Structures are given as C-alpha cells and as structure tokens.
Amino acid sequence: MRPLGTRAGAMLALSLAGIPGLASATADPGVATAPRMEFSPPPPGSYTLQNIQRVADAVLLDSAGHAVRLSAVTRGKITLLTFFYTYCFDPLGCPFAHTTLANLRDRVRGDRGLTGRVRFVSVSLDPTHDTPAALASYGQEFAIDPNFEWRFLTARRVPDLLPVLDDFGQDVSVDVDEKGRATRTLHHMLKMFLIDPRGEVREVYSLAFLQPQVMFNDIKTLALEAGAAP
Amino acid sequence: MRIDSRWVSSFTVAAALSIAPIVSHADETCNSPYMSGLIKGQEDFVHVWTLGVPGLGDGSDKLVTIDANPSSKTYGKVIHKISVGGRGEAHHMGFTDDRKYLWAGGLDDSKIYVFDVGTDPSHPKLVKTIDDLPAKTGYVGPHTFYALPGRMLIGNLSNGADKGGVTGMSVYNNKGDFVAKYDMPTSTIKQVRGDGYGYDIAVNPAKNALLTSSFAGWNNYMRDLGEVVKDPEAMKHFGNTMVMWNLKTMEPEQILAVPGAPLEIRWALPEGQNWAITATALTSQLWLVTRDARGVWGAKDVAPIGDPAKIPLPVDISITADAKGLWVNTFMDGTTHYFDLTDPEHPHETYSKHTGSQVNMVSQSWDGRRVYITSSLLSKWDKQGKDNEQFLRAFDWDGKELTPAFEVDFTKERLGRPHHMKFTARPQRMASLADAAAH
Numbered sequence: 001m002r003p004l005g006t007r008a009g010a011m012l013a014l015s016l017a018g019i020p021g022l023a024s025a026t027a028d029p030g031v032a033t034a035p036r037m038e039f040s041p042p043p044p045g046s047y048t049l050q051n052i053q054r055v056a057d058a059v060l061l062d063s064a065g066h067a068v069r070l071s072a073v074t075r076g077k078i079t080l081l082t083f084f085y086t087y088c089f090d091p092l093g094c095p096f097a098h099t100t101l102a103n104l105r106d107r108v109r110g111d112r113g114l115t116g117r118v119r120f121v122s123v124s125l126d127p128t129h130d131t132p133a134a135l136a137s138y139g140q141e142f143a144i145d146p147n148f149e150w151r152f153l154t155a156r157r158v159p160d161l162l163p164v165l166d167d168f169g170q171d172v173s174v175d176v177d178e179k180g181r182a183t184r185t186l187h188h189m190l191k192m193f194l195i196d197p198r199g200e201v202r203e204v205y206s207l208a209f210l211q212p213q214v215m216f217n218d219i220k221t222l223a224l225e226a227g228a229a230p
Numbered sequence: 231m232r233i234d235s236r237w238v239s240s241f242t243v244a245a246a247l248s249i250a251p252i253v254s255h256a257d258e259t260c261n262s263p264y265m266s267g268l269i270k271g272q273e274d275f276v277h278v279w280t281l282g283v284p285g286l287g288d289g290s291d292k293l294v295t296i297d298a299n300p301s302s303k304t305y306g307k308v309i310h311k312i313s314v315g316g317r318g319e320a321h322h323m324g325f326t327d328d329r330k331y332l333w334a335g336g337l338d339d340s341k342i343y344v345f346d347v348g349t350d351p352s353h354p355k356l357v358k359t360i361d362d363l364p365a366k367t368g369y370v371g372p373h374t375f376y377a378l379p380g381r382m383l384i385g386n387l388s389n390g391a392d393k394g395g396v397t398g399m400s401v402y403n404n405k406g407d408f409v410a411k412y413d414m415p416t417s418t419i420k421q422v423r424g425d426g427y428g429y430d431i432a433v434n435p436a437k438n439a440l441l442t443s444s445f446a447g448w449n450n451y452m453r454d455l456g457e458v459v460k461d462p463e464a465m466k467h468f469g470n471t472m473v474m475w476n477l478k479t480m481e482p483e484q485i486l487a488v489p490g491a492p493l494e495i496r497w498a499l500p501e502g503q504n505w506a507i508t509a510t511a512l513t514s515q516l517w518l519v520t521r522d523a524r525g526v527w528g529a530k531d532v533a534p535i536g537d538p539a540k541i542p543l544p545v546d547i548s549i550t551a552d553a554k555g556l557w558v559n560t561f562m563d564g565t566t567h568y569f570d571l572t573d574p575e576h577p578h579e580t581y582s583k584h585t586g587s588q589v590n591m592v593s594q595s596w597d598g599r600r601v602y603i604t605s606s607l608l609s610k611w612d613k614q615g616k617d618n619e620q621f622l623r624a625f626d627w628d629g630k631e632l633t634p635a636f637e638v639d640f641t642k643e644r645l646g647r648p649h650h651m652k653f654t655a656r657p658q659r660m661a662s663l664a665d666a667a668a669h
Contacts, residue, residue: 036436036501047479050410052380053403128667158667165663169380169404171328174666176659182666189328191379204380206327208435214478 037211044220049202055195056167059160060123060153063139065132070164071199073121073151078114078222079195080104080215081121083170085186086130086138092207097190098122098142100210105148107216117223119149123164125172125186127155168193168201196222270596273653274299275309275351278622279334280646281609282317287644291320293334293345293354294645296622296638298600298653306624306636308643310353314343319452319609322650324375326382326404331357332652333382335372337608338452340364342372342384344406351654360406364390367400367411371448376431380404385431388447395447395467396426414442415473415482422485427469432495432506433477440477441506441519443492444469455611468512472519474527486529488517494546495519498553498574505574509547509558514538516556516569516577533577535567536560545607546591550598559585559592561607566592566632583632585625587617593651594627601625601632605640606647622648 057071074081080101088094101120108118122139124130130138135152142150155161165172168191175185192210194203203218276298282290290313297304314320318336325332330348335341342360349355363386364370371387381404386397396416401409415424427444434441445451446468450458458464468491474484490513497506506519515531515538522528535558536542542560549556549571556577558567566589568581591604603623606612612620620640625632640648 038436039438041438042476042479047476047481050381050401052409053405053407125663158663162664169328171330172663173660174663176661176666180659180661182661186663187660193380201380204378206379209379214438 035208035210037213041211041214041217044217045224047221048225049194049218049221052201052204053167055193055199055201056163058164058167060155060164061127061132063132063135063152063154067156068151068153070153073119073153074195075199076197077117077119077149078197078219078226079119079121080192080219081123081168081195082190082192083123083125083165083168083172083188085124085126086134087184088186093190096207097192097210100192100212100215101150102142103212104215104219105142105145105150107212108219109145109148111220114219114223116147117226118219119151121151121153123161124152124154125161125165125170125188127158127161129184130154194218194222197226269653269655272299272301272655273595273600274302274655275653276593276602276622276624277323277332277345277347277351277354277652277654278604278648279320279323279650280640280648281320281606282313283609283646284317286641286646288313289317289646290315291317291336292646293332293343293356294640294648295352295354297352298602298624300635306638308638308645311645312345312354312356314341314356314359317609320646320649321608322373322375323652324382325377325652327377327379329654331404333375334650335375335384337371337373337387338448340370340372342375342402342406347654348657351656358406360402362408363400366408367398369397369400369411371397371451372400373429373445374431376433378433381409383431385428385442387428387445387451388449393448395428395444395450395469397428397447399428399431399442410480412480414444415485419482419485422471422487424473424482424485425469425471427471429469429491429493430495430508432497434497434499434506435477436499436501437504437521438477440475440480441495441497442473442475443488443495443508444471445491445493445511451608452610455608472508472517472529474519484527486519486527488529489513490515492517493544496547496549496553496556498549498571500553503553507547507549507556507571507574507577509535509544511543511545512541514542514544514560516558518574520574532575533569533579535579536563536565545589548592548594548601550594551596555598557592557594557601559589559603561588561590564589566601566603581630581632585623585632586621587619588613591650593653595653599627600635601627602651604648604651606649609647612647620645620647622651 084094139152172188175183192205278294292313295310318339321337323334332345344358345354369386374385376383398413414426416426429443429445470489472486490510492508504521514535516533518532535544543562545561556569564586566585569577622638624635
C-alpha cells in the first residue's frame with residue numbers, strides 16, 4: 001500500500017477503494033441500534049472483575065514519534081485500551097468507541113477520587129497510514145484536558161503491531177479488490193480492554209457491552225480495589 | 231454467503247448500510263449474541279462434533295466437516311475430518327467471540343479441543359487441547375461453550391469427587407488459560423433451593439442476565455439409559471432448576487423450580503421481549519421464563535411436547551431469528567416438531583415429521599430455510615440394533631414441509647455418532663494485515 005500521509009488523503013483513498021466493495025457488500029442491514037441497557041448496574045465494589053490475562057510488553061510509537069513501551073501506558077493507572085484507525089467511518093465502530101470513551105472521560109473527570117488514576121490508550125490498526133502526525137491531528141479532538149492522559153499510539157511498522165494484536169486477541173483483516181490488492185477497508189471486531197494498574201486485563205467490552213455506566217462502575221471497582229488515591 | 235457485519239468496522243459496510251445491528255435476534259442456531267460474523271445467508275460448511283465408535287474407522291472422536299452449499303460440487307459430502315486421538319464423549323461446541331476458533335468438549339474425559347476454523351473453514355485444524363478443567367475447578371463434563379468478549383464461559387455437568395450432578399461454570403480466556411470458576415447454587419434463594427446442577431448457558435446482554443439450566447452428572451449420562459430409568463435412585467439425580475445470574479457480578483439472583491431436567495435455553499432477544507424458553511427432557515414440556523412488572527423472574531410450563539406420558543424425551547430446540555417459531559427434536563420417537571411462538575405464553579405445535587429412528591440436535595439457518603438434524607444423544611443413551619441410525623440429515627423448509635436435501639450416513643462413512651453442529655462460511659476475499667502491508 002502506498003502511504004497517503006494525511007487524513008484527507010486517506011479519506012479520498014477510501015472513497016475510491018470502497019466502491020468496488022459496495023457491489024459485493026455482504027452485510028445484513030439488520031436493525032440500527034446502539035447497545036441496550038435495561039438494568040441497574042451493580043454498584044462499584046460490590047463485585048470482583050476477573051483476571052483475564054496479563055498484557056505483554058511491546059514497543060510502539062506515540063503521536064510525537066517517540067518510542068513508548070506498552071507497559072509504560074498500561075501499568076500504574078487504570079487503563080482503557082482500544083484499537084482503531086483514524087479513517088474508520090462505521091457509526092458503530094471506532095467513532096462509537098471514541099464517543100463512548102469521551103463520555104467516560106467526562107465522568108472520570110467529574111469524580112475526584114479518580115483524578116490522575118485513569119488513562120485511555122487508543123492504538124492504531126494501520127501503522128502504514130496512521131503516522132504519528134496523523135495521530136496527533138486526530139487526537140486533538142479528544143485532548144481537551146491536558147490533565148487527563150489519553151494516548152494515541154501507532155507502530156513503526158506492521159510487524160511491530162502484530163504481536164500486540166495477537167496478545168489482545170484483536171482480529172483485523174483488510175479487504176482486497178478484484179485483483180487481490182489490499183484496499184483501505186479494515187475489518188475488526190470492536191473490543192475495549194480494561195486493564196488494572198498491575199497490567200492485568202480485568203474486563204473486555206465488545207459492542208453490546210459498551211454501556212458507559214457499567215464501564216464507569218468497573219473503573220470505580222478497580223479504583224476501590226487498589227485502595228484510596230495517594 | 232452473507233455474513234452479518236454487526237461487529238465489522240469498515241467504510242464499505244458503513245457506507246452501504248449506514249449502521250449495523252449489535253445483538254443477534256436468535257440463534258444461528260444457538261450462538262452467543264456476542265459472537266461476530268453471524269451467517270445470515272447460505273452457510274458453506276456444517277461442522278459436526280462426532281463421537282468415536284470402537285471398530286468404526288479410527289474409533290476416535292472427530293470434527294467432521296460437510297459441504298452444505300448447494301452450488302458446490304461437493305455439496306452434501308464429507309470434505310474433511312480431523313480426529314483428536316481418543317474417545318472422550320464428544321458432545322457440544324461453541325465459537326469464540328471472533329468466530330475464528332471452535333471449542334469442543336468431551337463429557338467423559340473433560341478435555342477441550344480448540345479448532346481453528348477461521349483460517350480455512352473447509353479444513354479445520356486442531357491448535358490446542360485444554361486438559362486442566364478438573365484440576366483447576368473440580369468440575370468435569372464441559373458441556374456448553376458460550377463466548378464472552380475475550381473469553382469462554384463453560385457450563386459443566388458434573389464434578390470429579392462423586393461424579394454427581396453438582397457442578398459449576400468455568401471461564402477460560404481465549405488463549406486457553408483458566409480464569410475463574412463459579413459453583414451452581416445449592417443454597418436457598420427466595421424460597422427456592424438450588425440443586426447445584428448445570429447444563430446450558432444463555433445470556434441476554436441488555437438485561438445483564440445469565441440463565442442456566444440443569445441436567446445430570448457423569449453417573450447418569452455415562453450409564454446405559456435403560457439402567458438409569460429402571461433405577462429409582464438414579465432417577466432422583468436429574469436437575470430440577472434454572473438459575474438467573476447477574477452476569478456482571480456472577481452471583482445467582484434467583485432459582486427457578488423447573489422440574490424434569492430443563493436443557494437448552496433460547497432467549498428472545500428482540501427489543502421489548504422479556505422471555506427465554508427451554509424444554510424439559512423428562513417431563514416433555516416447554517417452559518417459559520419471563521420477568522414481571524416488578525422485575526422478578528418466574529418460570530411456567532406453557533405447552534406439552536408430544537405426549538408427555540410416553541416420555542418422548544425432547545433433547546434440542548432451535549428458535550427462529552424472529553423468535554416466533556421453535557423447532558424441537560424428541561429423541562425417543564424420532565420426531566421433529568415445529569411450534570408457533572407468536573404468543574410465547576401459549577405455544578402450539580403446527581407441524582411434525584418423523585425424521586429418524588432417533589433424532590437429537592436440530593439447527594436451522596438464520597433465514598430458517600434449512601434445518602439440520604443429527605441422531606446421537608450420548609454413547610450410552612443411543613438406541614441399539616437397527617434403530618441405532620447415525621446420520622446428519624439436511625432439510626429445506628418452506629414453512630409447510632421439511633423436504634430432504636441431503637444426508638450423510640455416519641456409520642456407512644465410518645465416522646461415528648454425530649452430535650453437535652456449527653456452521654461456517656468461506657472467508658470473504660480479504661488479506662491479513664501483514665500481507666496487506668507487505669504489498
């Protein structure tokens with residue numbers, strides 16, 4: 001794939017690359033709906049989240065182009081990590097995930113007990129096009145509070161990202177055109193990972209679970225587990 | 231082949247559809263609603279978890295793959311089989327959340343086999359064997375494999391101490407590492423005492439509700455059925471409860487009295503629906519689990535299945551995508567029934583057909599146009615002699631009649647006893663991220 005370098009360029013490429021796919025779109029329209037929540041979530045601290053898996057370390061790039069160890073941004077705080085790509089358009093894909101995170105960020109900022117104890121990490125699925133500069137541009141929309149740590153990461157190259165995806169069990173594939181060439185259409189199952197300050201994944205949210213109140217209570221539960229803020 | 235894109239994040243799909251659904255509305259035929267890639271059109275392959283039979287072929291449990299696409303040259307034929315190297319009472323299977331892997335359990339040896347069906351579903355590969363369930367949990371008999379995000383929730387049937395029916399659920403992450411265990415309740419909750427038995431698992435994510443059912447322990451399911459029914463003591467050891475759990479806390483919140491071994495559970499998942507349905511094996515009734523205006527769950531029998539006095543033994547159910555119809559297989563009389571569920575409080579049978587001398591699992595396509603049936607219940611419970619037919623039969627359903635489409639004779643093909651079925655579709659034309667970057 002030839003890097004276009006800018007978000008606008010990516011949009012153009014997508015517009016072109018996506019067209020052949022329309023003819024063979026295989027998805028079912030189904031019902032337009034967001035995650036439903038027809039229950040009162042259990043209060044924070046009334047339950048224990050499972051220890052699902054430990055996050056393996058890796059070296060990625062931050063939006064300034066600096067190498068950053070994944071362990072440095074998945075330990076020491078309660079972390080919500082998700083995978084995305086900057087040009088994702090699916091209303092119930094990456095934009096929905098980041099809207100949900102923005103909602104959660106506002107809730108966290110309003111809770112003094114969580115001050116400085118929570119971070120978000122968004123890792124690009126497309127290191128080829130989501131350069132540090134592209135991430136810096138994309139992340140501006142979400143960086144409204146310099147006191148809230150929201151990291152946007154990419155990788156120097158795809159092989160650096162693959163072990164991370166494998167460790168998290170994050171699937172991703174790329175549409176090909178009629179000649180078998182890769183397009184700019186990525187497919188991935190939306191997942192968000194809640195990681196405790198020790199670097200242990202304690203909850204995984206797929207689309208049906210992106211219920212902000214439940215997620216906020218889960219964050220509070222981990223905060224209570226870790227004890228009072230220093 | 232049409233694959234639901236509810237989890238797919240792509241410009242193409244988004245542009246074409248503007249928005250995608252998130253929760254399955256029924257079973258295709260009984261998958262976790264969290265799973266990706268539900269097949270809404272023609273399935274390409276049916277995978278059958280098959281019990282080995284001594285002296286038949288290699289005698290091993292195996293995953294058999296059958297071509298189910300009518301446009302294929304090998305339609306209706308066995309195109310692949312992979313043996314696991316022993317007999318452990320192959321029974322049920324479940325996909326991981328991304329539908330890349332199929333977990334399959336043995337009720338006798340408690341092993342769990344993980345097959346890669348995502349890379350090439352026409353040629354599944356065994357990639358991992360998990361054998362630490364008894365050591366990690368004390369449970370034996372892994373039955374239901376239910377995908378949760380990033381992990382697998384497993385409903386077990388028995389325990390290693392006395393091999394009775396008291397058991398629990400276990401959780402493994404998608405890498406196959408043990409995560410947690412949860413005992414089925416034996417305490418009394420809201421005046422109903424739990425029996426501690428387990429069987430099926432079904433989740434309604436919008437309600438944070440996890441519903442479980444109950445069957446029997448190793449002592450019963452690995453014993454000759456004729457002996458079991460003649461043993462009054464053994465007949466006391468079947469499940470009589472369902473449990474409603476808080477999915478987030480994994481705490482049991484209500485125990486429901488459902489006598490007669492309630493087996494498979496199907497939620498009605500369309501918005502506004504507040505019910506699940508199950509069938510009791512021994513009492514041959516459909517039971518409805520509903521929530522009242524106060525938010526309290528209750529269970530009631532709503533319809534007989536066949537003639538309960540003859541103990542037809544309903545063994546599997548399959549709900550339609552709109553939750554308005556239900557297939558029920560009764561093992562003893564070899565009959566496939568269709569119930570109208572338009573009014574779930576009053577289901578009524580509208581069709582039945584004798585589909586074999588013994589029939590067990592029933593799975594339908596998402597569009598309801600194809601129905602697949604297998605014959606084997608358990609190695610010790612299957613019929614003897616000429617009634618021990620072992621087959622997969624595929625039917626077309628036009629709303630009025632089941633018309634045979636194809637059949638695979640598992641004895642003639644020297645495969646074994648076919649039990650649980652799962653569908654896959656050929657992958658769409660896609661590249662891996664690594665391949666895409668390399669070109």
